[in-house]
Amino acid sequence: MDIMKKLREPLHELAENCGLPLALETMGERWSFMILRASFNGLYHFEEFLDELGIARNILSNRLTRLVEGGILKRAPCADDRRKIEYRLTEKGLDLLPAMIALRQWGERWETGVPSNPVLADERDHKPIAQIAIHAHDGRELTHNDLCWIDENDLRASQSNSRDDANVKKLAGI
């Protein structure tokens, strides 16, 4: 049945201790983020995605299947109409919101001519949300200059004393 198999070499085979290749396994596909965005905007059904995205039927079918297999969406037969199937975000899917907003904000900031309307806001006071940023454990905002890589083992060991050098590597290329 499933004629569209995934024979591409998985990205994550190559990079051991990093979540990024794993994340890209499903979300790095063309259309994945657009489908996710449509889900966040309240679309549930196959034909709705079809109309909204202008994607081909077979590709949509394939991508939805992959998102379901990846645990990002869940399929649920519709109670009142047994032809219909609802695609809904799982907790795992909902948890992609910060990444998606970060990408969206980046696109707004750097790609020309995007007035960005409507705007994502806090429901409490209706003010636009802050830019997604990197924060230290105590809330200070950090830039790429403030970051370094440290080895998991040194983390546990050093809690406050110990020599300061250990396996600290400055984030290069910046």
Added chain:
Amino acid sequence: MDIMKKLREPLHELAENCGLPLALETMGERWSFMILRASFNGLYHFEEFLDELGIARNILSNRLTRLVEGGILKRAPCADDRRKIEYRLTEKGLDLLPAMIALRQWGERWETGVPSNPVLADERDHKPIAQIAIHAHDGRELTHNDLCWIDENDLRASQSNSRDDANVKKLAGI
């Protein structure tokens, strides 16, 4: 010369006022984020990317060209060795770091068996950075339940008084 043309329909034609499709135009390509990550890790040269990523030569060549065209990397001939070319992150490229870390953290959290080592930390105190999250303008952390869409026009108009309903749309599907 450039035999690999981009004939795919651009994603952003379909979705007017949103930065996401624009962002995905370049970063939605397979390998784009992996190349970006390699750049953040201090790789500059073609052959370095080749060894690190296990990508095909021609694909790497094509992706680097697109990233340069997209203003995310810049090409710079190497001063001391005129065979070499350095690919370096632009400001626009550096600004993708929050989105990339958000994706990486998501991958770590949800994809099984990723011990995630080394860990990204604050250089000042060597403590791991916080999870990337959505924040209100005043710093409160927000979840998808706290969000809504508001129309740009109402934003300007309503500053504190005016009727509260206007064009506020709850983020659905959640």
Added chain:
DNA sequence: GATTTTAAGTTGCAACCTAAAACTTAAAAA
């Protein structure tokens, strides 16, 4: 100075994936 090696690409080709349109199946509406 001639030959080899390195760096960064191109080119050719087979396998793979995508897109558009037509077809299928089951359930609901008319």
Added chain:
DNA sequence: TTTTTAAGTTTTAGGTTGCAACTTAAAATC
């Protein structure tokens, strides 16, 4: 009972990816 709707498959053409071999220019080595 026939038509319409929802959600897929199948077919087929054409675009994309990946591997290996080739190219070009500059540096290193003999």
